[in-house]
Amino acid sequence: MKHTVxxxxxxxxxxxxxxxxxxxxxxxxxxxxxxxxxxxxGIAGKLEHCQQLENGPTVASxxxxxxxxxxxxxxxxxxxxxxxxxxxxxxxxxxxxxxxxSSIWRNSDGGWRNVFSQDTPVxx
Numbered sequence: 800m801k802h803t804v805x806x807x808x809x810x811x812x813x814x815x816x817x818x819x820x821x822x823x824x825x826x827x828x829x830x831x832x833x834x835x836x837x838x839x840x841g842i843a844g845k846l847e848h849c850q851q852l853e854n855g856p857t858v859a860s861x862x863x864x865x866x867x868x869x870x871x872x873x874x875x876x877x878x879x880x881x882x883x884x885x886x887x888x889x890x891x892x893x894x895x896x897x898x899x900x901s902s903i904w905r906n907s908d909g910g911w912r913n914v915f916s917q918d919t920p921v922x923x
Contacts, residue, residue: 800873804866807878807904810911811863814902815884821856823849830913831905837917859885874906875914881921897921 810829817825827849834845851857861884869877879901886894903915 802868802870802876804868804878807868807876807902807911808863808866808880810904810913811878811880811900811902814913815858815861815863815882818852818858819856819861819887821852821854823852826852828912831907834913835915837915839918839920856887859887861885871903876904878902878904882918 814826814829816822817829827845830845830848832845834848836843836848861882864881864883866878866880869879871877879899881897882900883895883897885896898921899919901915901917901919902913904911905914
């Protein structure tokens with residue numbers, strides 16, 4: 800099976816849209832139970848990733864640029880890209896943030912789900 804950038808951009812966009820909509824259920828469906836996120840604020844599991852949406856959306860807007868994939872195996876693909884986004888709420892609401900994101904998507908139990916994500920702030 801040939802993997803394409805577009806295929807994984809669609810999946811990644813669903814995660815961003817869940818954060819933009821504050822949709823905890825969608826977020827949970829897109830992550831594996833053993834999901835690991837590495838962020839500027841620390842390491843998070845699936846529960847922490849989903850709980851950030853308890854009070855509603857966390858993302859006001861976003862843009863994904865420069866996407867590329869690295870096929871790790873038939874059932875595992877790394878997607879990396881540059882993301883520009885604004886927070887919905889917090890002390891930094893409205894500030895534009897730019898970061899490089901790497902996400903590993905794994906195909907198991909009949910579907911692709913995110914097993915790992917790491918955000919690297921640009922210039923900092």
